[in-house]
Amino acid sequence: MSSFIAKNPEITDLIVLGGDGTLNYVVNELLENQLPISIVSNGTGNDSVKSLHGERIFKKQVEIAIHGEIKSFDLGMCSGRAFVNGLGIGFDGQVVEKMSKRKKKRGSHLDYLLTVLSTVAGFREKDIRFKLDGKKFTRKILLMTVSNGTTFGGGFIINPNARPIDGMLDVCVLNEISPIARFWHLPKLKTGTHEALKACEFYKARKVQIDPSNELVAHLDGEYIGHPPFDISILPKAIQVRC
Numbered sequence: 001m002s003s004f005i006a007k008n009p010e011i012t013d014l015i016v017l018g019g020d021g022t023l024n025y026v027v028n029e030l031l032e033n034q035l036p037i038s039i040v041s042n043g044t045g046n047d048s049v050k051s052l053h054g055e056r057i058f059k060k061q062v063e064i065a066i067h068g069e070i071k072s073f074d075l076g077m078c079s080g081r082a083f084v085n086g087l088g089i090g091f092d093g094q095v096v097e098k099m100s101k102r103k104k105k106r107g108s109h110l111d112y113l114l115t116v117l118s119t120v121a122g123f124r125e126k127d128i129r130f131k132l133d134g135k136k137f138t139r140k141i142l143l144m145t146v147s148n149g150t151t152f153g154g155g156f157i158i159n160p161n162a163r164p165i166d167g168m169l170d171v172c173v174l175n176e177i178s179p180i181a182r183f184w185h186l187p188k189l190k191t192g193t194h195e196a197l198k199a200c201e202f203y204k205a206r207k208v209q210i211d212p213s214n215e216l217v218a219h220l221d222g223e224y225i226g227h228p229p230f231d232i233s234i235l236p237k238a239i240q241v242r243c
Helices: 002-007 020-029 058-067 091-101 109-120 179-191
Strands: 014-018 037-041 070-078 081-083 086-090 126-132 135-147 169-175 200-205 207-210 218-220 223-226 230-242
Touching: 014 020, 020 037, 020 081, 020 223, 037 058, 070 086, 070 135, 086 091, 086 126, 086 230, 091 109, 091 135, 091 218, 091 223, 109 179, 169 207, 169 230
Parallel strands: 014 037, 037 230
Antiparallel strands: 070 081, 070 230, 086 135, 086 218, 126 135, 126 207, 135 169, 169 200, 207 230, 218 223
16 A cells, blocks of 8 residues: 555545444554555444544544644554554454454454453453563553553453554553452443552553563554564654544
8 A cells, every 4th residue: 555655646535434443453564654544444343433523423533534623642562563452462362363253254343352351251351561661560450451542342442542643552451350349340441430440550651561471452443453572652642544
């Protein structure tokens, strides 16, 4: 894509018709030649757009694509790959891994929720070692999310205070929760009200390093990326989006 654009300088804008994975692909293809992007959501989760222009109605998204104002947003970088929304490791990484391995992928939001429910009771918390701006942490986690955006999995507001224009990564660490209590607290992740949980920690950082682990798996913008180690950083105002 980048070579095609380089050979066609008359191209001034791109319209991305798809979901989080499609947007991630386009952003990585354009790292050296960022053009203004318009997003018309047509995927399963459509989470990235919720922290960008935030519009969900198709007709209004098309209007934004034609007439929208160009604004700059941050991009994250994970071991050489850019991301718009974020990385999830632990429980949600395992959910995405399960979906990616299916021979027949239904790919609907309902399918994702059913996979969450079938996974949540039996998941065992995993040991993780990581650094936030050089400070070392050791935890046993249900999940850890390092994000530029707020929302994952088609509506789980994991990092409600994330802002994709502040030059910072937002980190949510959800520690040990009993299997029964998980079902009680899961709806709080849908509303972003899990901040009051004792098992939950929130941080901000410019650099996050996650140590190697064969037990942990992760996704990046909803796409399965395997095991750590991961070296994560922030690129301020690296993407242009019509809003």
